Amino acid sequence: MFNDIFPNVQMDQMWVATYETFYMTIISVVGTFILGILLGLLLYLTNRGNLWQNSIINSITASVVNIFRAIPFIILILLLFPFTDFLVGTIRGPNAALPALIIGAAPFYARLVEIALKEVDKGVIEAAQAMGAKAHTIIFKVLLPESMPALISGITVTAIALISYTAMAGVIGAGGLGDLAYMQGFQRRNFDVVFLCTVFIVVIVFIFQFLGDWSSRKVDHR
Amino acid sequence: MKDQTVQAVDDVSIDIPKGEIFGVIGYSGAGKSTFIRLINRLEDPSEGEIILDDQDIAALKKEPLRKQRQKIGMIFQHFNLLWSRTVFENIAFPLEIAGVAKNEREEKVQELIELVGLKGRENSYPSQLSGGQKQRVGIARSLANDPTVLLCDEATSALDPETTDDILDLLVSINEKLNLTIILITHEMHVIQKVCHRVAVMEQGQVVEQGEVLNVFVKPQSKTTKRFVQQLSPLEHQIDRLDEFITDDQQSEVVKLHFIGNNAKRALISEVSKQLDVAINILQGSISPTQEGAYGTLYVEIKGEPKVIQEAIQYIEASGVEVEVLKHV
Numbered sequence: 001m002f003n004d005i006f007p008n009v010q011m012d013q014m015w016v017a018t019y020e021t022f023y024m025t026i027i028s029v030v031g032t033f034i035l036g037i038l039l040g041l042l043l044y045l046t047n048r049g050n051l052w053q054n055s056i057i058n059s060i061t062a063s064v065v066n067i068f069r070a071i072p073f074i075i076l077i078l079l080l081f082p083f084t085d086f087l088v089g090t091i092r093g094p095n096a097a098l099p100a101l102i103i104g105a106a107p108f109y110a111r112l113v114e115i116a117l118k119e120v121d122k123g124v125i126e127a128a129q130a131m132g133a134k135a136h137t138i139i140f141k142v143l144l145p146e147s148m149p150a151l152i153s154g155i156t157v158t159a160i161a162l163i164s165y166t167a168m169a170g171v172i173g174a175g176g177l178g179d180l181a182y183m184q185g186f187q188r189r190n191f192d193v194v195f196l197c198t199v200f201i202v203v204i205v206f207i208f209q210f211l212g213d214w215s216s217r218k219v220d221h222r
Numbered sequence: 223m224k225d226q227t228v229q230a231v232d233d234v235s236i237d238i239p240k241g242e243i244f245g246v247i248g249y250s251g252a253g254k255s256t257f258i259r260l261i262n263r264l265e266d267p268s269e270g271e272i273i274l275d276d277q278d279i280a281a282l283k284k285e286p287l288r289k290q291r292q293k294i295g296m297i298f299q300h301f302n303l304l305w306s307r308t309v310f311e312n313i314a315f316p317l318e319i320a321g322v323a324k325n326e327r328e329e330k331v332q333e334l335i336e337l338v339g340l341k342g343r344e345n346s347y348p349s350q351l352s353g354g355q356k357q358r359v360g361i362a363r364s365l366a367n368d369p370t371v372l373l374c375d376e377a378t379s380a381l382d383p384e385t386t387d388d389i390l391d392l393l394v395s396i397n398e399k400l401n402l403t404i405i406l407i408t409h410e411m412h413v414i415q416k417v418c419h420r421v422a423v424m425e426q427g428q429v430v431e432q433g434e435v436l437n438v439f440v441k442p443q444s445k446t447t448k449r450f451v452q453q454l455s456p457l458e459h460q461i462d463r464l465d466e467f468i469t470d471d472q473q474s475e476v477v478k479l480h481f482i483g484n485n486a487k488r489a490l491i492s493e494v495s496k497q498l499d500v501a502i503n504i505l506q507g508s509i510s511p512t513q514e515g516a517y518g519t520l521y522v523e524i525k526g527e528p529k530v531i532q533e534a535i536q537y538i539e540a541s542g543v544e545v546e547v548l549k550h551v
Contacts (some may be wrong), residue, residue, distance in 0.1 A: 121301040127298060127302035127303075130287040131367075134288065141315070146304060
């Protein structure tokens with residue numbers, strides 16, 4: 001039955017590709033989460049009227065973020081080839097996709113982090129200052145916990161963008177479902193492979209969306 | 223625009239003894255909020271001194287200021303609780319900041335929860351509490367590090383009248399139990415009347431009047447103060463209705479009596495009518511309790527021989543009650 005509908009699909013290849021897509025997505029989501037929060041905090045804290053108000057650092061960070069957000073992802077991968085080669089030692093396979101994925105997504109997420117932090121009630125920050133809190137206490141015990149639902153829904157949106165990035169990276173040899181769909185499907189006119197890869201990717205997106213919505217709700221006590 | 227400096231508080235000098243509840247009242251924009259935020263340096267003063275326990279807060283550098291702030295409690299109009307933390311965790315927060323050990327922290331938080339009457343709500347989140355309960359959490363939180371002074375920034379302005387009274391009662395009981403100095407700012411005279419020992423009236427960044435609450439109430443000097451006092455006695459607005467009683471008749475005088483402190487509790491009117499040959503017609507009156515005793519106003523019409531009326535007035539004045547004879551304007 002299965003072989004009638006999908007004559008060209010080899011399931012062992014499908015599972016390997018699915019694993020690679022998950023691998024790239026999860027590692028890059030974690031990397032983006034950390035780098036994005038760092039950048040987002042820097043953007044927020046150096047902004048006027050905030051804890052580390054500093055217009056020079058703020059505008060430098062903002063420019064870097066804007067430049068990297070402006071570069072189309074497929075071009076960013078090509079641009080980063082030398083850097084990736086230096087860092088990972090290869091320009092092929094799932095690991096080679098990671099630097100481009102993180103550098104491509106982190107600036108986008110940083111803006112979402114900044115927006116989330118701006119939503120934190122100024123009065124609560126002031127209350128913490130009035131209690132004599134240190135800057136790092138305010139960051140880790142006020143700013144991040146109080147913006148957590150928005151940080152999580154932001155990383156969910158970013159994760160879904162990252163899944164689509166992994167498919168694009170696949171086209172230039174990073175592995176994963178995008179690679180499989182292009183090489184085994186499109187190039188060989190096996191459209192059943194393309195179709196099944198699409199279904200798998202959609203399922204992965206749904207899984208991430210569900211997990212994101214669920215955990216965002218879980219931490220929201222407003 | 224961004225470099226423009228605004229002088230919100232100008233040349234304000236106030237002494238507050240330990241254990242006192244001191245109130246600052248003013249309309250919005252009077253500078254009272256800036257005044258209270260200067261005390262813990264949420265606003266920086268351009269010049270002057272803020273002495274707390276022999277230490278000049280205004281001169282403190284960042285680190286010592288941080289330490290000092292742990293000893294200055296503050297509660298806010300909008301409570302400013304962390305919604306991501308439970309009641310228990312919110313109250314524990316200042317203790318975490320001060321680096322108190324975990325088991326000690328738990329003990330202290332339980333103690334505070336009992337003090338503010340929130341037993342059983344430890345694990346609720348702020349969103350599950352009413353406004354009054356939120357402010358109780360705020361109060362417990364502000365007391366966590368045994369502060370030397372408690373600052374209340376419009377702490378009851380977002381609450382309904384009944385809840386306001388509950389919170390004010392709590393503040394008074396804390397003041398008595400812990401001998402804690404409380405500085406509060408408000409735009410409601412009712413709050414001053416109910417809890418404060420002394421009051422300062424602010425207008426355009428300056429203190430226009432300060433002193434014992436009772437004195438300020440009974441003899442308001444400035445126009446602003448008079449308006450605030452009127453908030454409390456609705457009679458002041460109805461003075462027109464007395465017009466028909468105020469006549470040129472020599473045998474009748476309408477007088478306004480101010481009772482202060484214990485005088486408010488005496489049966490003065492019946493004393494006068496027994497001792498002198500006058501008839502007293504009570505027109506209207508009110509009595510307001512304050513922290514330092516009650517004060518009341520009473521409008522009466524005294525009828526009798528002009529000479530006897532004068533005697534009656536003298537008798538009343540001699541007993542320490544202030545008398546004001548009302549005439550047509």
